[in-house]
Amino acid sequence: MDRKNEKSEAKGKGGNKPLQSDKPEGFLQVERILTFQLLPKIIKRRVYALKRLQLQSANIEAKFYEEVHELERKYAGLYQPIYDKRRDVVAGTVEPTDEECEWQSDREEVELAEDLQKKAALEEKQAESAGTDDPKGVPEFWLTIFKRVDMLEEMLQEHDEPILKHLLDITVKFSEPGQPMSFILEFHFEPNGYFSNSVLTKVYKMKSEPDAADPFSFEGPEIIDCEGCKIDWQKGKDVTVKIVKKKQKHKGRGTIRTVTKEVPQDSFFNFFNPVKASPDGMDEDLDFTLATDFEIGHFFRERVIPRAVLYFTGEALEDDESYEEEDLEEGEEEEDLDEEGEEEDEGDFDPTA
Numbered sequence: 001m002d003r004k005n006e007k008s009e010a011k012g013k014g015g016n017k018p019l020q021s022d023k024p025e026g027f028l029q030v031e032r033i034l035t036f037q038l039l040p041k042i043i044k045r046r047v048y049a050l051k052r053l054q055l056q057s058a059n060i061e062a063k064f065y066e067e068v069h070e071l072e073r074k075y076a077g078l079y080q081p082i083y084d085k086r087r088d089v090v091a092g093t094v095e096p097t098d099e100e101c102e103w104q105s106d107r108e109e110v111e112l113a114e115d116l117q118k119k120a121a122l123e124e125k126q127a128e129s130a131g132t133d134d135p136k137g138v139p140e141f142w143l144t145i146f147k148r149v150d151m152l153e154e155m156l157q158e159h160d161e162p163i164l165k166h167l168l169d170i171t172v173k174f175s176e177p178g179q180p181m182s183f184i185l186e187f188h189f190e191p192n193g194y195f196s197n198s199v200l201t202k203v204y205k206m207k208s209e210p211d212a213a214d215p216f217s218f219e220g221p222e223i224i225d226c227e228g229c230k231i232d233w234q235k236g237k238d239v240t241v242k243i244v245k246k247k248q249k250h251k252g253r254g255t256i257r258t259v260t261k262e263v264p265q266d267s268f269f270n271f272f273n274p275v276k277a278s279p280d281g282m283d284e285d286l287d288f289t290l291a292t293d294f295e296i297g298h299f300f301r302e303r304v305i306p307r308a309v310l311y312f313t314g315e316a317l318e319d320d321e322s323y324e325e326e327d328l329e330e331g332e333e334e335e336d337l338d339e340e341g342e343e344e345d346e347g348d349f350d351p352t353a
Contacts, residue, residue, distance in 0.1 A: 055210070055216075058210040058215050059210065061218065061220070062208050062210060062218065065208045065220050065221050069175075070177065073174035073175070076172065076173070076174055080171075086169075086308070086309070090169070091137045091169075091190070092135075092136035092138075138312075139165075141308075142167040142168075142169075142170065142308075143161060143165055143167065145304065145311045148311060148312075149304070149317070151296060152304075155296075156268050157239070157266050157268065160239060160268045160269065162194075163194045163239065163269070166189050166190045166192040166194075167188070167189055168188045168190050169186075169188040170186070170187055170188070170305055171305065172185055172186070172300070172301050172305050173186065181205075181207070182203055182204060182205045182206055183203075183204050183301055184201055184203050185201065186199050186201050187200040193234060194234055194239075195232050195233050196232045196234070201228075202226060202227070202229070202272060203227040203228075204223050204226045204294070204297045204298075205224055205225040205226065205227070206221045206223055206224065207221065207222055208220070223294040223297065226290075226294065226297060228272035228274050229272050239265075239267045240265065240267045240270050241262040241264055241265060242263060242265045243260050243261070243262060244262075244263055245258055245259070246258070247259075271293075271296070275290050275293070303316070
């Protein structure tokens with residue numbers, strides 16, 4: 001193999017980046033340990049001192065995140081009156097004043113096509129002349145959010161939608177001082193014909209301390225487990241199961257009978273009956289399911305609850321898409337730079353070598 005081809009193959013897909021090793025991870029770990037053990041004793045002694053300093057840093061970082069959690073809990077109390085007012089407006093128990101409804105929307109009106117403006121004005125005039133009653137609050141506020149957010153829409157089934165029309169509010173509560181770190185998602189429902197619960201809860205338990213077995217993997221608080229709640233379904237209204245009929249033939253008499261039984265079915269409300277984390281480990285599918293559950297809980301807490309109206313209007317979705325597009329463009333630019341770098345390297349090749 002000549003040097004030009006050798007250099008080209010060594011770069012791989014990433015241009016100037018070397019190919020990742022195809023050695024097993026276990027082998028690489030042993031290799032790293034052996035490399036460290038071959039260092040002079042005086043160097044290893046100093047490295048051990050550095051690792052002790054690193055552990056002290058991790059413990060301080062854990063304390064930092066505990067204080068952040070306390071700040072979140074403090075400011076949750078300041079946000080709550082705003083969220084309560086949002087709930088009342090959505091539910092229609094409070095009508096905002098004219099002053100509270102003022103909003104700078106010139107840009108939005110300019111972007112709206114002229115024919116759509118005329119159509120909207122005509123429909124509004126027709127509704128007024130017909131004496132149509134104003135709808136109460138903001139109908140299907142939370143259901144609309146579920147439908148617009150991909151992560152939530154994937155959980156949503158058609159039989160869930162009539163129930164989620166009764167969802168009044170979603171709130172988050174943080175653990176009290178001195179208690180293990182956690183947060184609770186609360187889903188508040190108006191009286192309905194599906195279940196008797198007024199609130200469905202999901203508790204996410206967190207850990208914010210370095211693991212004794214692997215302290216240097218600490219990167220901040222992590223969700224370690226979650227716990228749902230029992231839904232008191234009305235008879236025949238449980239959407240997490242379905243009734244199937246099965247024919248059975250008697251071996252001796254040959255008679256046939258039809259039996260019915262309940263089997264699980266997909267539903268958003270399975271969210272309140274999560275997979276339990278096992279200290280003995282789980283298979284890959286269950287581990288993925290639990291990780292997805294943690295991600296959804298975090299998304300409710302950090303994005304949906306604080307910015308609900310922007311997900312309802314779609315503005316928050318536009319922001320999310322903008323970030324994704326920006327990341328993609330940066331990735332493409334890096335790839336172009338890699339290709340240019342590869343051409344420069346090939347230009348440096350000395351055919352006489």
